[in-house]
Amino acid sequence: MAHAFGWAPSEPLDAGEGGRGWILWISLAVMCAESIIGVVALVFSSGSKDFLDWGKADNSLSDITLPDEDDEPPERQTPINYVVSGLVISSIVGVLAVAGAAGTSIAPWATLLAFILASLFSVLAVRALGETDLNPVSGVAKISQLLYGVVQPGNVVANLIAGAITESGAMQAGELMQDYKTGHLVGVAPWNQFRGQLLGSLLGIGFTVFGYTLYRSTYPIPGPQFPAPTSAIWLNLARLINNGTLPETVPSFMLLFGIIFGVTGILHAVARSRRLRRLRSKRRRNEPVPTWEHCALAFPSGIAFATGMMNTPNFSLARLLGGLAAAAYTRYTQRCNTQQDLKTLLVIVVASGFVLGEGVASIAGLVLTNSDVPVLCYGCRYGCGGGC
Template sequence: MSSIIQQSTAEGIPVRETVKTKWEEKLDLPQITWRASLAGLVIGSIVLISNFQFGLQTGWVSMMSLPSALLGFAIFKLTPIAKDFTDVENVFIQSVAVAVGTGPLAYGLIGIVPAIENFLTAEESGLGRKLVFSLPDLLIWSLGLALFGVFFAIPLRKQVIVEEKLPFPSGSATATLISVLHGTEILDEEKDTQSIAEVGEEGIATADDIERNVQASTDITNSIQTPEEFKELSDTKNYKSNISNLLYTFTVSAAYTLLAYFFPVLKSLPIFGRFLSDSYKWNFQPSPAYIGQGIIMGLPTVTYMLFGAILGWAVLAPLSKYNGWAPGDIDDWMHGGQGWILWISLSVMISDSLVSFLVVVYQSVVAGVRKLNELNQETDDGSTEPLLRESDSSSNEDSRNTFFKAVNSVKKAAERTATIKDVPGKYLVNFKVTLIGLVASSVLCLVAIRLVFGKLIPYYAIAVAIVLALFFSILGVRALGETDLNPVSGIGKLSQLIFAVVIPNNHPSKILINLVAGGIAEAGAQQAGDLMQDLKTGHLIGASPRAQFIAQLIGTMWSVVLSSVMYKVYNSVYRIPSEMFRIPTAVIWIDCSRLVTGEGLPPKAFEFSILFGVIFGFISLLKNIVPKTSKYYKHLVYLPNGVAVGIGIYNTPNFTLARFLGGALSYWWINIYNKGSSSSPGTNSKINMIIFSSGLVLGEGLLSGFTMFLTSLGVKHF
């Protein structure tokens, strides 16, 4: 069992060892280290600044787990201590970084808080005055939302990662990248149960098993299929090329950001003519970060967004202005075309999210009932008969046999579950800590909300919001695991719909309560999903789940402080909202609250919202119920996704055009440029593409901090 697989590896790439060495024995390697914690906090801070910049501009944020893992490896690769830097320590770094970087979204600092400060009227607050958060208020608010989502995820790990083996594409792709960088194998989930059954209690697969089953469980890269392809990715030349690409694109993006500060015309090039640019906002912003985001999103998504931009800004907004329904300037949120089409955008996104949500609930319930039925029907002789059938009074012997068959069936099911590869209990977060954490974090949330808002938010509303957050976290984690999309936006909107019923319509703070409740639900789903992606990465690499949990806590606590400070800094340096920071997510939150609580809509907005809501609800139903085996399934890609269309409608066209360019570039990169490659197009190209795009996003995001400094000094534009 101590044998190793001797594979030809490039210089500097260690040989790969058995499953036991790679997996079980890794658990005892140092993971929670000062150097890993510091590196994770630094990288996460860079991601956080980037997410703040783009979150306030466009509502878009990213986990950045892949570039975080790559940057963590690069930091140690360039230092003398790289020789004892392990893949599991790299997992710890990216777990800390992700927890830090996603703070702006998790704590509502790009949506809910700006909505309350900038758009909530004095009457809607329930106090007769506007609400403005102080720094202590932001710290308390963020801390209240920061932890319960982390504890929600812990009980779900075994079910969705270990037993069901949901793919979690981003988490799996990050594991693939880390394994490539360190020259190690990732866990073969297709083979782990069978291997354990073959070799006994030790749970160790043979070298032959590993060699036959090298694979990469990722839907994003979809690349590594054989040891030879894995070796190609591990090659030192490819590693250096990836680092060079990251640095090059980072530099180009940073240079554009600095240049655009001094020459603002670069942010709105009138490629369609001055009239369309000034009157209808059809211009182009050649932002490298926007292009990089489009590369990550892919061509189908950005095409749907482009369809939404054309529908909203070339058809509906001009129509509303022409007919006098929205007589203001086209980009006026209150009286112009942008404010009018926002309601249609909301209708499209809510309809799509609700239909998808209901289908997921139905499918989850059906799957659970099916599994329960299978358990009840299986007998110890392999036949199937109901175990919970009605007893026959004429045959006590049959009843006794049925009882013993049920006991044996349950015992066998437990034995099968026990053979699934998982880490020993001492490396897991125990039940007592989980339970105490759930209770304590929920109480902390309740207390924090009351400290910030006082009696405006009743206790029962907070309690209901936390319970909903727990339920939504389960659904969000499952959706993320299967599709790589955490529907936090839809979850927030759904919670707003529910609270429109929970809170009396005559309550003076109904709008405020609606916003806060949505923020609590979104925070729980967001954090639970982020941690589950990290846990998937760690599971495939062989990291300790308890260490990753600690990484999440470290990153979260730092993110609470840094996110609150950065929000105040942005508001002190820039005028928000403004042409540069339009905070579209905040507008959507406040208008959705008004919509569900019965506030009035602009002329004809209701009729158009109903029409498009029905259309996209039907499209969402088709996309969710047509099975993949159907001959019509491949044609569903031509039906637009409601959420993507809604985003295209409510953002100005320059937001979408650059992303569409990125999506087209990604399609060309994978399907045309690499089509004639001697290696599989998926082998290197997709990972290289992700690294390329990450440099574009990080460069502009990080330099935004420097341009903010220039703004605070009053450095003038040309």
């Protein structure tokens, strides 16, 4: 539509001036509207309680955890001096590393502020992921970008770096929470996990840098095969809040979609909070659920909606097919006597096999392509076409 009506004059798949780039602005509006509202609702519903509980706790080093009784004895816990010293050292190293990579594009105090914001937003990320299995990293990153539009106005590079630090902190905090929860379920001591994570992080640096370098040397990023749509969203927001301009006619669409998913985001947050309170209360657990709560929770998530807009159809359609297959399998097995947990586990195992298989095959193909090994196109006649 944007291309046909002349709102996006370039080629439709152009992520800059084409229809694809025009759509990204609507996706950005949806993500910002629902994410900001969701984070604010999370702060008022439970995040503020965490900070208040910490403030009421004893200030001695032995009690710098949650005020509730710990599930692990002190000898199995990570010593607090390791946590504090690691936080200080890693923050200093992080500021120096950003200064070495970005130079004067971002002030050291601004980088340190990004680490502080990442720590605060990580609390919200852990809370949200633990309760809903959704980590609002996109939301906290967008909020950080908006804040840095005020802290360092006109500085696009600082805006991107601050958002990346905040999102990385929230993402890693959520992943660590999942790891420690899994370790707790299987009886692993947190202190052993902590040491294993340190070793894994050091080894992971080499593997990730090698893998990224291998991909960059083989494929253009962004390019046809790896368009990196999220990077366009980040860059669009950074440019917009630093004296940028919007394409023609897109503001009205952004406002419309932002209002729609802002309202649904509020309904989502309220319905989710009410549901969690019922689950925690033995007295209210069997209360009937109001119809509006069912409708609010059934309405599409704004983040999922925006992700479907900014991704290319092959990703979105693949997710749709996977969801339909899982729904069909669940409906089919409801007539059997199999336990629900076992049915859910089987779906996860099959999905994990798809992910693992494609991941291993893509790495093997990457190495072969980078080594100039010729591709064999079995079944192709009269020359190779399509993906061949």
